[in-house]
Amino acid sequence: MALLVGTTQGLGINIVTANLPAIQGSLGATPTEGAWLLAAYYATSISLSALLVKFRFQFGLHLFADLGLMLFIVVTAAHLFADDLRSAVALRAAQGVAAAPLTSLAIVYMMNAWPESRRPTAVAFGMACSQIGVPLARVISPDLLQIGDWHGLYLLELGLAIICLAGVNLFRLPPAPRIMKFEWGDALSFALFAPGLGLLAVALSMGRYVWWTEAPWIGVCLALSLPLIGAAIIVELHRQRPLLDLRWLSSGEMIRLFIAIILFRIALSEQTVGAVGMLQTLGVQNEQLATLYWIELAAMLAGFTWIGLTLKPARPLTPLMFALLLIIAAAWTDAHATNLTRPAQLYVTQGMMAFAGAFFLPPAMLYGVSQAMARSQAHFVSFVMLFSAGQNLGGLIGSAFLGTFVTMREKFHSNQLTQGLTLADPQVAARVRQLAGAYAHTLSDARLRNAEGLALLQQQATREAYVLAYNDAFLLIAALATLTLVWILVLRLRIYVWRRRQARTAAQAA
Known part of the structure; x- marks a missing residue:
């Protein structure tokens, strides 16, 4: 049941992310308009965790x-009947x-499937059930699109x-104490x-x-979000039984945990945004990425196990440091990509x-x-909100x-590459003539053929600029990690020193 519920939730958002170009085409939307499908999902799911946990209790x-x-x-x-943006x-x-309750439900089922002594195993496997939707959505979606476009x-x-x-009613979870009230x-x-x-x-x-400085409504959203969050914090600090224990969440250990979650999510975006984005820029389609996603799925399951x-x-902290070493090695290796890089060259690094x-997650x-x-169940509600917000905000x-x-x-590298491209250069002129030769049988006008050759050369320069930009991004991820x-x-060194002092103080007191 944990695997079934977690996979269902994981497919919810990732199946749209993996097929956004195809969905945009079905809806007659531009890439910018299609991005609202992702924004709408995160806007509603990001704040529900604490409320749902309290509802459960x-x-x-x-x-x-x-x-x-x-x-x-x-x-x-209802998605099956939606035909407009x-x-x-x-x-x-x-x-x-609707999908927000399913993650915690998968973890609860997994925790009930293992004895108390194996709680770390249960937590890890429960998280795995939701995370496998990321590569799985990209593996199965090409066939689903053949059924009926995005409805399929x-x-x-x-x-x-x-x-x-049907499953949750056949295999019911044991009742939990109901001590918290709205x-x-x-x-x-x-x-x-x-x-x-x-x-x-x-x-x-x-x-x-829409670009940050060109759409005024982006600034309006940011300007409204901060006062609203600030007002919520003020209200919570003055409540006797707050929804979130902000004093505990603002403690040093919780702030460090929140920062670590966000930093890890930013580093892991090298996989979802960096590598996939570069391959798509190079013209690689989802069907050609199936083997890469199977490798990622196998590596993910091996890691959770x-x-x-x-x-x-x-x-x-020990597994976190090991994970960071893998991220550094993978990002550094990916930073040497070229326009000939294909999924086969990324099997090892993306598996890492x-x-x-x-x-990172468990x-x-x-x-x-x-x-x-x-501490208490109230603190548990607060942590769920912190963890969920850190996960979602870190990913965004x-x-x-x-x-x-x-x-x-890309703009920087494109400027560097194109500023020296002039027809006065014999090598550039020869390259334009070579590219224009592809239109020799379809265009009789030499000027039109040269224009097409210049356009192809510009496309190649843009492609090279994107590859260089992604290499810079991979280097940045390696540096951040x-x-x-x-x-x-x-x-860890500070914790070690503190424990040594505590042990020395206890020995002196004895």
């Missing part, structure tokens, strides 16, 4: 699972709400959701948090498409990235859960940051 797991899956089925079925964006926003993508998802609903103050806090985080998610999702069987909650991604989540449950920041960086570096590794090493 008050009304029980069974009602939580049934309502979540029924809403998911209704929204997924506006209705598709509205349904993607609803899908963000949702036929499988709808079937999985119906099976999930308060009127929760509604006010959520009414401030939700639009604040939603506007921030929209700005991060759309900024690189390894970390699940070896993770020690007392030492969460997928393996490293599996090493230690971070297990550490936070252990810290929260040692990583995509926005890396996509913006690639665009800027190196700085993160140094930071974690310093943290």
Whole structure:
């Protein structure tokens, strides 16, 4: 059941991300308009975690699972009748709400499938159930598109959701204590948090498409999101029983955990934005990427299995450092790509990235859960919100940051490459004539043939500029991962020194 529910949730957003060009074509939308499908999903899903966990504690797991899956089925079925962009964006926003309960449901099922002594294994495998949707969506989607364009993508998802609903009623989870209740103050806090985080998610999702300084509404979204989030924080700090324990979340260890989650998500965007984006720029289609995604899926499952069987909650930093070393090595190797690079040249490095991604999630989540449950269930709700927000914001920041960086570096390299291209150069003139020769049998006008040759040369220069820009992005990811590794090493050294002092103080007292 954990695998079934987690896979259904993972396919929800990733199957759209993997097939965005095809979906845009079906809806008659431009790339910028199609990006709203992703922005709408994140805008609604990013702020629901804390509210859903509290709902689960008050009304029980069974009602939580049934309502979540029924809403998911209704929204997924509605996608089959959406034929225009506006209705598709509205349904993607609803899908963000419907899919939010399924991640925690997969983890809860997995934790009940293992004994208490194997909780690290259960957490790791529960996270794996949701993460395998990333490569799996790209593997299966080319065949699904043949069924009925973008509607075909949702036929499988709808079937999985119906099976999930039957499954959760056949294999019910044991009842959990219901000790938390909603308060009127929760509604006010959520009414401030939700639009604040939603506007921030929209700005991060759309900024690189409409460009940050050319669309005034991006600034409006950012200008409104910060006061809303600030007002929600003020309300929470003055509540006797807040929805989120912000004083604990603002402690040093929780802030460091939040920063680590965001940094890791930015580094892992090398795989989803960097490598895939470069290959698509070079003309590689999803069908040609199937083997690469199978390798990523296998590496991810191997990583989750390894970390699940070896993770020690007392030492969460060790697997994080190992993951960072893999990311550094993979990004540095990818930074030497050329216009001849194809999926086969990325099998090893992208497998390393997928393996490293599996090493990051379970230690971070297990550490936070252990810290929260040692205090109270209210702290658990707060940590779930922190972890979910860090995951989503980290992914959005990583995509926005890396996509913006690639665009800027492409303009730089394109300027460097084209400023020396002049027909007065014999080599350039010969190259233009060579490219124009492809039109010798279709165009009799020599000037038109030369114009076509110049256009082809410009396309080649742009392609080279993009490859160089992606190489710069890979180097940047390697540098960021190196700085993160140094930071974690310093943290570990400080912990080691603190423990030595504590042991020395205890020995002196004895």
